[in-house]
Amino acid sequence: MNLGPHATFILAAYGAAAMALLVLVLWVWIDYRVQRRALETLEAQGVTRRSARGAEAAR
Amino acid sequence: MPLIDLANPHRFLALARWLVPVFALLAAALLIAGFALGFRAPPDYQQGETVRIMYLHVPAAWLALGIYVMLAIAALGTLVWRHPLADVAAKAAAPIGAVFCLICLVTGALWGRPMWGAYWVWDARLTSMLVLFLLYLGILALWRAIEDPGTAGRAAAVLALVGVVNVPIVRFSVDWWNTLHQPAAVFRLDGPSIHPSILWPLLICALGFLSLFIALHVAAMRNEILRRRVRTLRLLAAAEAR
Numbered sequence: 599m600n601l602g603p604h605a606t607f608i609l610a611a612y613g614a615a616a617m618a619l620l621v622l623v624l625w626v627w628i629d630y631r632v633q634r635r636a637l638e639t640l641e642a643q644g645v646t647r648r649s650a651r652g653a654e655a656a657r
Numbered sequence: 658m659p660l661i662d663l664a665n666p667h668r669f670l671a672l673a674r675w676l677v678p679v680f681a682l683l684a685a686a687l688l689i690a691g692f693a694l695g696f697r698a699p700p701d702y703q704q705g706e707t708v709r710i711m712y713l714h715v716p717a718a719w720l721a722l723g724i725y726v727m728l729a730i731a732a733l734g735t736l737v738w739r740h741p742l743a744d745v746a747a748k749a750a751a752p753i754g755a756v757f758c759l760i761c762l763v764t765g766a767l768w769g770r771p772m773w774g775a776y777w778v779w780d781a782r783l784t785s786m787l788v789l790f791l792l793y794l795g796i797l798a799l800w801r802a803i804e805d806p807g808t809a810g811r812a813a814a815v816l817a818l819v820g821v822v823n824v825p826i827v828r829f830s831v832d833w834w835n836t837l838h839q840p841a842a843v844f845r846l847d848g849p850s851i852h853p854s855i856l857w858p859l860l861i862c863a864l865g866f867l868s869l870f871i872a873l874h875v876a877a878m879r880n881e882i883l884r885r886r887v888r889t890l891r892l893l894a895a896a897e898a899r
Contacts, residue, residue: 615713
């Protein structure tokens with residue numbers, strides 16, 4: 599496809615947008631993994647919320 | 658499911674499990690279709706091939722403005738109704754809004770250079786959009802600077818409400834002042850002034866970016882709920898260790 603004399607500007611715009619969105623998606627995904635891992639570590643250490651303990655005791 | 662049920666983080670996390678992949682797939686399908694149609698459309702009679710930048714620039718601008726309005730509504734939720742997910746929603750939306758605002762500014766500069774001969778001019782539309790980006794950065798800085806999520810949420814909510822005055826300025830700047838930026842071409846009282854061959858791909862791309870925002874926002878809200886859970890457990894562990 600011929601993008602004419604301003605192809606550099608068009609491709610740069612798409613490249614910059616793709617880069618920004620990729621960073622955003624990766625940041626959200628990595629943050630999810632970090633929080634999940636931290637939560638699992640705490641739960642493995644036996645740290646639970648009081649509400650969770652109350653629910654267990656009521657059973 | 659009644660809307661109030663979403664205030665329960667457990668129910669929200671269950672909902673997020675299917676909302677994120679559904680909207681991510683929808684976004685991918687719509688963006689592929691939109692860009693494919695957009696690049697097959699004939700070039701604009703004035704702007705030539707550079708009109709292809711519009712499929713990024715315009716949806717990013719709409720989203721940057723829309724997300725800021727959402728931040729202001731969430732701010733009301735935090736300050737007035739004290740909704741448990743309001744500041745979670747605001748904190749999750751702010752960085753996404755900032756990125757869409759940045760995309761709008763960068764693609765606008767890259768479109769402006771071949772059309773106007775300059776990457777940047779201090780015209781009312783560009784300047785008010787830059788102010789919007791600075792407002793996003795201010796909100797993000799407040800969240801980072803204040804450790805307690807409740808206090809940070811209220812401070813960010815106040816800034817979001819003060820800054821919402823900039824939204825109509827961005828929207829109507831091209832009508833109120835003599836600007837280099839072109840006036841509104843889609844949302845007009847007399848209907849869109851863009852040819853359907855360009856308008857339809859633009860609307861499909863806008864829906865694609867909106868779906869991407871929903872997927873990212875729900876995922877970021879889920880992260881924030883988990884982060885607060887981790888914080889609570891760490892505080893609990895520290896208190897019990899004493």
